[in-house]
Amino acid sequence: xxxPLFGKILIANRGEIACRVIRTLDAMGIASxxxxxxxxxxARHVRMASEAVxxxxxxxxxxxxxxxxxxxxxxxxxxxxxxxxxxFLSENARFAAAVEKAGIVFIGPDAATISLMGDKIxxxxxxxxxxxxxxxSVMPTGDLDDFIARAESIGFPLLIKAAAGGGGKGMSIxxxxxxxxxxxxxxxxxxxxxxxxxxxxxxxxxxxxxxxEVQVLGDGDGGAIHLFERECSVQRRxxxxxxxxxxxxxxxxxxxxxCASAVRLxxxxxxxxxxxxxxxxxxxxxxxxxxxxxxxxxxxxxxxMVTGIDLVRAxxxxxxxxxxxxxxxxxxxxxxxxxxxxxxxxxxxxFLPETGMLAHLGVPEAxxxxxxxxxxxxxxxxxxxxxxxAKLVAHGTTRAEAIDRSIxxxxxxxxxxxxxxxxxxxxxxxxxxxxxxxxHTGFVAEQREALAPPxxxxxxxxxxLAAAALGLRDFRELAxxxxxxxxxxxxxxx
Amino acid sequence: MSLKLTLDGKVHEVSIVRRRxxxxxxIDGQDHELxxxxxxxxxxxxxxxxxxxxxxxxxxxxxRQLLRLAGRTFEVGTVDPFSKAGAGGAxxxxxxxxxxxxxISVHRRAGEAVARGEVLVTIESMKLQTGLAAPRDGILxxxxxxxxxxxxxxxxxxxxxxxxxxx
Numbered sequence: 150x151x152x153p154l155f156g157k158i159l160i161a162n163r164g165e166i167a168c169r170v171i172r173t174l175d176a177m178g179i180a181s182x183x184x185x186x187x188x189x190x191x192a193r194h195v196r197m198a199s200e201a202v203x204x205x206x207x208x209x210x211x212x213x214x215x216x217x218x219x220x221x222x223x224x225x226x227x228x229x230x231x232x233x234x235x236x237f238l239s240e241n242a243r244f245a246a247a248v249e250k251a252g253i254v255f256i257g258p259d260a261a262t263i264s265l266m267g268d269k270i271x272x273x274x275x276x277x278x279x280x281x282x283x284x285x286s287v288m289p290t291g292d293l294d295d296f297i298a299r300a301e302s303i304g305f306p307l308l309i310k311a312a313a314g315g316g317g318k319g320m321s322i323x324x325x326x327x328x329x330x331x332x333x334x335x336x337x338x339x340x341x342x343x344x345x346x347x348x349x350x351x352x353x354x355x356x357x358x359x360x361x362e363v364q365v366l367g368d369g370d371g372g373a374i375h376l377f378e379r380e381c382s383v384q385r386r387x388x389x390x391x392x393x394x395x396x397x398x399x400x401x402x403x404x405x406x407x408c409a410s411a412v413r414l415x416x417x418x419x420x421x422x423x424x425x426x427x428x429x430x431x432x433x434x435x436x437x438x439x440x441x442x443x444x445x446x447x448x449x450x451x452x453x454m455v456t457g458i459d460l461v462r463a464x465x466x467x468x469x470x471x472x473x474x475x476x477x478x479x480x481x482x483x484x485x486x487x488x489x490x491x492x493x494x495x496x497x498x499x500f501l502p503e504t505g506m507l508a509h510l511g512v513p514e515a516x517x518x519x520x521x522x523x524x525x526x527x528x529x530x531x532x533x534x535x536x537x538x539a540k541l542v543a544h545g546t547t548r549a550e551a552i553d554r555s556i557x558x559x560x561x562x563x564x565x566x567x568x569x570x571x572x573x574x575x576x577x578x579x580x581x582x583x584x585x586x587x588x589h590t591g592f593v594a595e596q597r598e599a600l601a602p603p604x605x606x607x608x609x610x611x612x613x614l615a616a617a618a619l620g621l622r623d624f625r626e627l628a629x630x631x632x633x634x635x636x637x638x639x640x641x642x643x
Numbered sequence: 644m645s646l647k648l649t650l651d652g653k654v655h656e657v658s659i660v661r662r663r664x665x666x667x668x669x670i671d672g673q674d675h676e677l678x679x680x681x682x683x684x685x686x687x688x689x690x691x692x693x694x695x696x697x698x699x700x701x702x703x704x705x706x707r708q709l710l711r712l713a714g715r716t717f718e719v720g721t722v723d724p725f726s727k728a729g730a731g732g733a734x735x736x737x738x739x740x741x742x743x744x745x746x747i748s749v750h751r752r753a754g755e756a757v758a759r760g761e762v763l764v765t766i767e768s769m770k771l772q773t774g775l776a777a778p779r780d781g782i783l784x785x786x787x788x789x790x791x792x793x794x795x796x797x798x799x800x801x802x803x804x805x806x807x808x809x810x
Contacts, residue, residue, distance in 0.1 A: 508702035508709065509685055560714025563687075563700035572715050605651055609713055611670045612697050614648055616690065617708045617719035618657040618668065619681055620701050624646050628659050628666055629680070 154469045155179055155230045155254070159223040160198070161244075162234030163213060165521045165539060166445070167194035170232050173461040182226045184219060186212035188533060193523040202226055209533045213237045216244050220251050230254035230468060232461070236535070239444040240267055256468040257422045258369075258443050265418065266441040276438040279417045281410045284355070284429070284437040288312075289348035297333055300351040301326055309333055311340030312348040322354050355431040357589035360384065360439075361396055362427040363411035364452045366463055366473055369421025374477045375408045376456045379448055382588035383577060385500045390570065390593075391577060392448035393487045394455045397548065397586030400434070407436055412477075414441065423449070423464050432589075447490070450519055450542040454486035484544055485551040489559065489574040491522075491539040493530045496573035497602065502536040504529075505567030513561030517544045517554055520562075530567040538569065548586070552578050576600050645669070647722035647773065649742055654722055654771045706739075722773055735778045738801040744768030745793045746800070753785050763801050764788070775800055 158174055159182040160167045167183060171194065174181045183198035186209040195201045202222040206212025213219075214237060223231055231248050233239035233256065246260040257263070266272045277283045285303040289312045290296055300307055306324045309332050323332045333349055341347035364376040380396035381389040396404070411426035425446045427439040449460045463474045493503045507528045512520050522539030530538065543558055545551030559575040577583055580596055593600070605613070618624050645658035660667040666677045679691035681699070689698040699712035708719045722741045747765040751757055762774030764786065777783075782804040788794050 506704065508704050509700055511687055511700050511711070556714075563711040565700060565702035565709040565711060565716070566704050569716075575714060605715075605717075607673075608693070608695075609715075610650065610655070611673065611675055612692055612695075612699075613650060613710055613712055613717045613719065614655050614657055614670050615668055615675060615677065615692055616681060616688070616697070616699050616701065616710055616712065617648055617650075617717075618646055619690070620683075620703070620708050620710075621646070621721065622683075624657075625683065628662065628668070630662060 154471075155228075155465065157182060157199070157226065157228045158230045158232055158256070158465070159184065159202075159219070159226060159228035160194070160232050160234060161213070161219050161238055162232075162236070163189060163192065163194055164523045164534065165537075166234040166236075166447075168197055168523045169521055170234060170461050171197045173459055173465070177462060177465065179465070182223070182228050184213070184222055193525060200226060210237075216241070216247050219244075220247050220253070223248070223253050224251055228253065230256055230465070232256045232464070233444060235444050235447055240442065242267065254468050256464050258367075258418075258420055258424070262418055262420060263443050266424075266443050269440065272440055273438065275418065276414055276441075279410075279413050281414050281426075281438045282436060284353045286352035287350060289350045291348075293330075293333060293337070296349070296351075297330055300329060300333070303351070303353060306354040306356065307351045308354040309336045309349055309351050311336060311344055311346070312350050313340065313344040313346040323351075353435075353437070355429050355435070355437070357432045357591065358382075359396075359430040359589055360389070360427065361399070361407060361430045361436065362425050362446075363408050364446070364449070364460070365411050365415040365420065365424050365426060366460075366467065367415040367418070367420030367422065367424065368467055368472045369419060371416050371419050372473055373412050373415035373420060374473055374475070374480065375412050376452050376458060376460075376480060377482050378404060378408060379446075379451055380588065381448060382590050383583070383592050384590050385496075385593045389448065390490050390492070391487065391574065392451055393485065393548070393551070394451040395482050395485065397588050403430075403434055403436070410438075414438075422467060423460050447537075447540070448488050450521060450540065451486040451488045454519070454542060454544045455482045455484055456480055457483065484546045485548040486542060486544045487548075487551045487555045487578070488540050488542045489555060489578075490537050490570075491541060491562075491564065491574070492570050493536045493538055493567045494570055495568045496570050496600075500570070502532060503568040504531055506530065507564065508566035509563055510565075511561070511563035513558050515543075515554070515558065518542070518558050520558075524564075538564065538567075541574075549584070552584060572602065573600065576602070649720040649722060650717060652742075654742075654768070654773060736781075736803045736805055737799045738763060738775050738778065738803075740766065740768075740775075740788075740794045740796055740798045740800050741773070742768040743793070743795050746788045746790055747772060749786055749789055751783050751786075753783055755783050757781060757783050757803070766794075766800070777801075777803065779803070779806070781806060 157180040160170050171181045180199040183195045183201040184204050185195050188209050204212040204218045238244040242260040242263040245255045248255040287299045309321050321332045323329050336349045337347040360381045363378050367373040379394045381392040383391040425442040428436045430436045494500045510526050519542040543555040556575050556578050645656040648655050658669045660669050677692050681688035681690040687700050702709045710717045744766045747767050751763050757777040759779045761777050764775045784802040784804045786801050788800050
């Protein structure tokens with residue numbers, strides 16, 4: 150328990166997550182090293198860090214993916230560990246191996262574990278071997294009759310897919326044995342036409358699937374605990390936009406079963422670090438392993454808020470050999486937390502990314518609120534990096550309170566100069582189905598009409614127009630006291 | 644003449660009814676009394692209108708105002724070119740379309756002298772006809788869109804001959 154902690158840690162990341170990691174390093178008395186491309190030399194994470202190293206790169210993203218340059222920066226700055234954050238190189242086995250080879254501690258699992266979990270097929274096979282449920286599927290054979298017989302045996306509804314496919318081609322949902330042969334024949338024909346490969350496979354189709362994931366911590370010696378689950382069912386473009394902990398509605402026995410299977414997986418893999426085991430949960434209560442993320446998750450703050458455990462500190466202590474932060478029995482969920490991802494995008498135009506300039510930033514403050522960001526007023530919002538600008542995380546004693554507080558915080562948040570999804574997120578939270586916890590990954594599409602911007606009430610419209618008119622210098626001068634009532638400053642006469 | 648603002652795809656009119664004892668604005672035909680006026684400039688401000696306290700945040704990007712009020716974000720454009728307060732230089736040489744639309748009629752021709760405020764082109768946007776006026780006195784260099792032609796927001800509809808600085 151007295152293994153020495155690190156003196157200096159390089160953060161191989163940027164933006165809000167780099168700032169968030171540095172906060173914990175500061176609290177732990179560990180020096181921090183930021184890395185940056187030349188376009189972000191004055192960014193918040195660079196200013197926050199004890200020191201910073203510039204990484205050259207043709208593109209800003211390229212700099213953050215340059216394994217050799219980042220390892221060299223760590224060596225040159227005397228860092229004894231690297232925290233990879235999320236995204237970029239955080240799940241890159243080559244990076245983890247290169248860091249270890251340089252004699253630096255990688256704050257994450259070893260390269261072999263990253264490789265195991267990074268490959269969908271090997272991860273699925275490993276999970277299945279540990280008794281973690283995976284979606285039943287039937288792999289293709291040359292014999293259609295044999296395929297149909299085996300597909301029927303796993304039950305309906307089934308999703309028929311082209312083995313070589315993608316983009317929905319050759320894909321269909323089959324709900325009964327009668328339709329199976331015809332669907333398989335059509336799918337095989339389409340697969341042949343589109344992909345030159347007529348093999349099809351079938352897997353269990355989960356209706357109204359929910360995305361449930363379990364936060365785990367492993368000590369690398371087979372010890373593992375869970376920090377309960379998160380629900381991330383509200384997604385657009387296959388990416389999460391609202392996450393919460395605990396799940397909106399989950400039977401306690403089912404919660405226990407899901408969390409226990411995640412711990413089993415982490416323990417069997419002798420997993421070292423914080424990790425997330427993702428599941429798909431059907432309306433019928435069946436759950437299936439999706440994948441394991443071997444890093445800190447974007448939505449980790451909701452777990453921190455309900456468990457009171459600093460996950461970055463836990464990652465660092467595990468990497469330093471100090472073991473897990475608490476025994477399973479000591480970990481409890483207190484209240485409810487919701488994270489909203491604030492993105493530069495236009496929800497009214499299919500969530501397309503937007504660019505602009507941050508002309509004004511106004512952030513509400515409350516003891517139950519975390520606003521994770523690296524924004525600076527005047528900053529350009531470009532397409533160089535991910536469109537996620539910030540995360541707004543609110544805690545409440547109940548889910549309803551967390552929702553109300555999140556809405557209040559979103560309403561008080563002003564981020565002007567680039568189109569964002571702030572108003573949309575508030576509409577989602579206030580949506581009746583969301584409040585009822587009736588969530589599934591098709592929620593955004595299903596509630597599309599209910600989530601459209603409501604008309605502007607006349608009184609609000611008048612307030613906006615008055616505020617705007619009085620923001621125009623000429624009109625303002627005219628309104629505020631030009632002596633003659635018929636003065637024509639700027640051409641208006643009244 | 645009233646101030647024309649665009650909001651939510653429509654043109655709205657704001658004019659001053661009186662200033663004393665309190666400012667009264669006529670907004671789309673309805674009178675509203677402001678007992679407390681908002682501070683100028685960017686950022687957070689508050690006002691009292693029709694007996695209601697209203698707080699909001701404001702920023703200006705190019706010729707648009709962005710307002711955050713009652714938990715919603717609004718983008719307000721200005722139809723009248725005179726509203727480009729402080730805008731000088733090249734922006735005073737061109738007349739841009741405030742919204743996408745079509746030209747209804749062209750009133751002046753290239754080479755003619757025009758006066759500030761004089762309507763050069765009448766356009767129709769969002770089923771509403773609006774005159775695009777000259778931003779200053781000068782010589783009309785070119786009209787770029789003619790009767791029946793359509794245009795996008797911010798397209799240059801007319802250009803004035805550059806102003807020669809005297810002195």
